[in-house]
Amino acid sequence: MKLHRLLTFAASAGLALALSQAATAADYPTKSIELICSMSAGGDSDFNAREIAKYLTQELGQSVVVTNITGGGSAVATDEFIHSPNDGYRLYMNHSSLHSATAFGISEYAWYDMEPIDIFGRGTGEVIVVASDFPATDVKGLIEEAKKNPGKYRFGYNAGATSHYLAVSLANEGAVFNNVSTGSAADRVVGLKGGHLDVIVAGIPNIIDYVKTGEFKILGNCASMRSPFYPDISTLIEQGYNISFDPTYVLYAVKGTDPAIIAKLDAAVKKIVSENKEYAAEIEKAFQQSPYYEDTAKTKETLKVQLDKFMAVKDQLRAGFSKK
Amino acid sequence: MVVINRYKDIIACIALLLLSAAVYYNTGFIRVFEPNSASYINGQFFPYLLSGALCLAALIQLFNSIRELHRSPADKDSVISRGALIRIVATLVILAIYTALLSTFGFLIMSMLYVFVQVIVLSPKGRLNLPVAAVLAVVSSGAIYFLFTQVLTMVLPRPPFMPF
Amino acid sequence: MFEQAVSLLMANPMSFFWMVIGVVIGIVFGAIPGLSATMAVAIFLPVTYGLTPVVGMACLLGLFVGGISGGLISAILLNIPGTPSSVATCFDGRPMALNGQADKALGGGIVFSFLGTLFGVVALIFIAPFLASVAIKFGPHEYFAVTFFSMSLIITLSSENLCKGLIAGLLGMVFATVGLDNIEASRRLTLDINQLRSGFNVLTVLIGLYAITEVLENCKNVSDNEDAELQDVTMRGFGISVKEGLAQWWNGIRSAVIGLVIGILPGIGGGTSNIVAYTVAKNNSKHPERFGKGELAGVVASETANNAGIGGAMIPLLTLGIPGDTTTAVLLGGLMIHGITPGPLIFEKHGDLMYAIFVLLLLSSFTMLVVEFVGLKGFIKVLKVPKYYLLPVIVILCAVGAFGLNSRIFDIGSVLFFGVVGYLMSRCKYPLPPMILGFILGPILEVNLRRGLTSSQGNFLDFFSRPISGVLIGFTLLYIVYSIYRVMASRRSILITE
Structure with a gap:
């Protein structure tokens, strides 16, 4: 009898969990989202992360909070992010340091181990x-x-x-x-x-x-x-x-995230970058940047080009500078 | 019952010698580039130097400790009562459990459990007050959690089923 | 100049409100072990985005001043430094509290925190450009020399047992080596554990060595039926008499200079200057054996130095646009998002804001003094809370602080690890301060040695031929000999008197 009750409980719990997962895709987001920034507080990447978080909060109706994880040329942040659950409540932003960490060998992951959403900005260079x-x-x-x-x-x-x-x-x-x-x-x-x-x-x-x-x-x-x-x-x-290397700010989700969630986030970001005047004025004032956007497909192409450039000199990066 | 450990100094020195050997061994795995100029001052130089110095210092200390052993008797401080030992081990265990389960159950729940149990462990025999401990655990953990996540918008470990 | 600053502040009266809020919150963050000034500034940075520049800076500067000063409260009352800048305050602050002199320790610490801040700010206002031009000349060779000198202080710190002190220092350096090499980014001693790639953070080491160890020590005390509560302490006036305060005048000035100089050098900051000032005070005292048993001079040295470092760290920030430490790096961000780029032209472009910052720093110091004295009676009440209630709450706050560093549970695990290490060390009578000094300074020493050598194409003699580094290294070698002699001499005199 006891085993039977246990099994029934387990089955209904599992069903509830599955239903809750199905529910989240449609009315995402239902709670606050964490955006991981791989650069430390106060810099231009961190500022851009907070800007996009601020306006995404308005667009999505749930607060988007920025967390800074620094170290290892962004490898530490990538590591923490990669293993997160793919429910869309944890996002990641990085720029070309992601590729240099991959090429150099500090990080065993690359951009294709994550799900790029879009490019939402461009550093001053x-x-x-x-x-x-x-x-x-x-x-x-x-x-x-x-x-x-x-x-x-x-x-x-x-x-x-x-x-x-x-x-x-x-x-x-x-x-x-x-x-x-x-x-x-x-x-x-x-x-x-x-x-x-x-x-x-x-x-x-x-x-x-x-x-x-x-x-x-x-x-x-x-x-x-x-x-x-x-x-x-x-x-x-x-x-x-x-x-050349371009400091484009890329927004990532965990691999395997529901494409509907990715599309929703992408649309929200696009709206902010292309239409929000306040956002444009703020990033110009702070770091002399102008709004820049690339959609999901174009982003993947850009990322591929960027990484290839770094990987081309991969052996030299890892060899160090020879004695003269 | 009382546990005296007169040899702890010697054991510590031996542990340090083992540590210096481990550091030496691990330093060998450090990838070295051919630097621009000085060829031996590379990424391995300092760790090797440290392991050597540590080994030397540990040996000197070992010698000193053996000399001290014969000279002075055990002092009061080296005595640990059984009760204290249990408390220390209990504290380490609950701290380890707290850290390990933090991501599964989140900060709020684990902190409440931890504070409750830790207060019990630390309370002297006559003053154990379970209701106060429980109230303290719930209030302090709750206040800290809400203050940091809602007011200061910081992210603390949160399990997937938590609504806030 | 100042008139413009005052009119700017008057036009933004909210600056005063935010400054006071900043100071109060800063003191709270500084006082609670695990939370630090850096964390407070980083959390409030986004808040300042919506404020005008001067109001935003008022908030951040208040947090900075309060945060650095607040560390002394928990250092004295709990033997846990609230921030890395108050480590040395524990050495004598705690024994003073145990001797029933908590009010003197707190009073002296607060007054000299205030004086130290003033010293640093005055230096900032009047001789910043000169100091900055000197600081610029410090390249890798000079940094190596300064660090080499600071490390030699380990000898004095371990006057109880030289060998154990050296071992502690070496242990600190070994732990600091774990992670990615600064020069070549290769993994060192990471044992194939990815999380170790980032190495250990000084705050986790500090919290582990002091807070967790304190919990474990209390396990022992409870079972030994020692009274877990301290005797009742009353607050007598300011805690410190005018006579006692004046007697510290030379110590105060010397420590302030040390704090200022170390604060100016980007990369080395309050975490180092307080220990250096303490050790120098001990070395130059007529009664070095009193240090560590409740000597006011120790508390004064430590607190004056770390607060003088505030003005010191602001100097390269404002004159060169280069942050001196992590906290000033956030301040830099706070300025830049308002379109203000610190650098050589900042006084021309934003002179009124710069002078307003000076005024705000001065006001923050006064506010800090007032708030801390008003709160003093409340702080002392903390001593009355039973440890078995207080410590668990402190531990979860430390967990928040450790997690807040880099949003990783690994850092909380590191705290636990260092707690075990610290407890084992104190059981076997190994001193903790040399370990912290070794941990902080070891990497700086190594990195600058290697960078200097690369820069000079492998020529060691450059370290001696360059004036600043040559003089410092030579002086350090002499200092080492002198310190060892002093340690041996005092040990011999103790043996003779027994």
């Missing part, structure tokens, strides 16, 4: 910066100088990050730098200003004031197209080098 008295005015000159004086110029990079990718790419063009590991963007700016480094990569907002005071100068923009707010800075591609 990183530029190559040197002190104003550096004997070159563009990337060609930089590479020439590095060829003529191998190992003399100290290039600040962060292992496994986009700056590492750039260092490897420049090395492929024949430049020979003394590559010094230097940590975060702020450390690199200090290093350049203090004379401990000669060439760095940094975000435009971090160094634009130094350019205005005449201490630094910018040699080129690492994004694939020019920034609308800084149209005079030419890109590396325009200068003739096939090197």
Whole structure:
């Protein structure tokens, strides 16, 4: 008798659970959603995550809360996210650091282990910066100088990050730098200003004031197209080098999430990015960014292209810089 | 009943020696790149140095401890009563259970259970007050959970069946 | 200048309201073990998005000042540092509380927290550009030298037992090595456990070593039928007399300078300066043996230093746009989203806001002083709550704090792990402070050694030929010899007097 009761209870509990799952797809979301950001609080990625979370809260009617998980070049965040339940209540945002972590080997996952929803924004981009008295005015000159004086110029990079990718790419063009590991963007700016480094990569907002005071100068923009707010800075591609990385902000769901939920989220994000004037004004004011959107299908293509670029130099990334 | 452990210093030193050996062994697995300049100051250098220093220091301490053993008698502090030992083990067990089940049952439920049991474990014999412990557990866990998740909009472990 | 600042503040009267709220909440976050100033600032950052820049900054600065100062409360009353910046306050704060002098410890700590903050802010206002230009000259070689000096203080910290202290320091460094290498991003000592890739966070180490150990120690005390409650403590005036306060003047100034200098250097902050200031005070005292048994100078040194670091950390933030630590990194974000980019031009572009920030920092210090003294009687009541009720609640708050670091249950597990480690260490009489110092400074030492070598193409002599690092390293070597001599001498004199 007892076993019979137990089985009946189990069966009805299972049915209730299954029904609740079916219910969630239609009236998603019914409770608050967590958005994981792989960058620390205060930066431009975190800001964009919070912006989209704020407006998604309005669109979806449930609060979207941002959590920061930092470490391992975003590998720690990816790890935590991948194993989450695929009910759509946990989302993830990342940019190109996801690919560099994959190519470098820090993370065993890649973008295709998750479900991309869309691209909802675009960072201001990183530029190559040197002190104003550096004997070159563009990337060609930089590479020439590095060829003529191998190992003399100290290039600040962060292992496994986009700056590492750039260092490897420049090395492929024949430049020979003394590559010094230097940590975060702020450390690199200090290093350049203090004379401990000669060439760095940094975000435009971090160094634009130094350019205005005449201490630094910018040699080129690492994004694939020019920034609308800084149209005079030419890109590396325009200068003739096939090197670029775009700080596009991608929104992910866990693999296996109901496509209906993904479509709902995608539609909400699209509405915000294309129509919300308040959102546009806020991101412009903070980081000189303009709204940018790519839908699910296009996002997957873009991600594939981005990852392939990093994977192309995968062996060099993992080999380190050889002794000279 | 009383448990005296005069040899704990020696045991600690031996544990440290084992640890330094483990660190040394694990350092061998660290992937090394060919750096730009100095060839031996790489990712393995520091861990090797630390394991060596730790081994040396542990050996010196071992020598000192053996000398101390013969010299001074056991002091009061090395005495642990049976009651204390039970409490310590109980505390470690409930802390481990708390951590392990946090993702399954969520912060709210586990914290209530934990506080309740921990108060019982820590209460001196004559002062065990179950109702107070229960009220404290529910009120403190509830207040903290709601304060952090609703007011400060932080995310705490939440099981799938929780509505908030 | 100041007139513009005042008019800006008057135009935004909500700044005062938010500043006070910030200070109060900051003190609460700082006082509760597991929650920290950094967490408070990060949680409130989105709140400031909707406020005007000056009001938003008022809130964040209040949280910063309150948060750093609040750590002394739990350090003295519970022997658990509320934040990493108040570790050294436990060393003498706790014994003072046990001796019935909790009010003196608290009073002295609060007054000198205030004075330390003022010192740092005054430095910020008047000599920030000069200090920043010096700080900029600190490259990897100089950082290595500073860290090398700080690590030599382990010797003084372990005057009880030199060998055990060194072991503790080495253990700290070993644990800090776990994770991804800073230079090459290779996995180190991670035992194939993915979660260990991020390494351990200093806050989990701190909470584990102090809070969990305290719980386990209490298990022992309860069963030994020792009284779990402390004797009744009354609050006498400000707790600290004017005479006692003035006697600390040199200690205060010296500790403030240490806190300021270490605070300015990005990457090293309050977590280090309080221990350094404490140890220097102990070294230079006529009665070093009193330290650790309830010496006011220890509390004063620690609290003055960590609060002076507030002004120190703001210097590179405002003059160069470079955050000195995680808390100022969030402050940087708080400024940028309002379209204000700190850097060389900030005084030209936003001079009124900058001076308003100075005024707000000064006001926050006063507010902190008032709030803490008003709350002092309440804080002391905490001593009366039975430990068996208080500690479990603190543990779940620590769980919140640990989880809040990186939203991972793994960090709560780390706390438990370090709790066991800490308990075993204190059972075997290994000192905990050297372990914390080793944990914080070990990575900085290693990273800068390697970066410096890469930068100099493998030339070791560069460490000595560069003026700042050469002088510091030489001084440190002499200091090590001197410290060991002092430790041996005091040990010998104790043996002689027995």
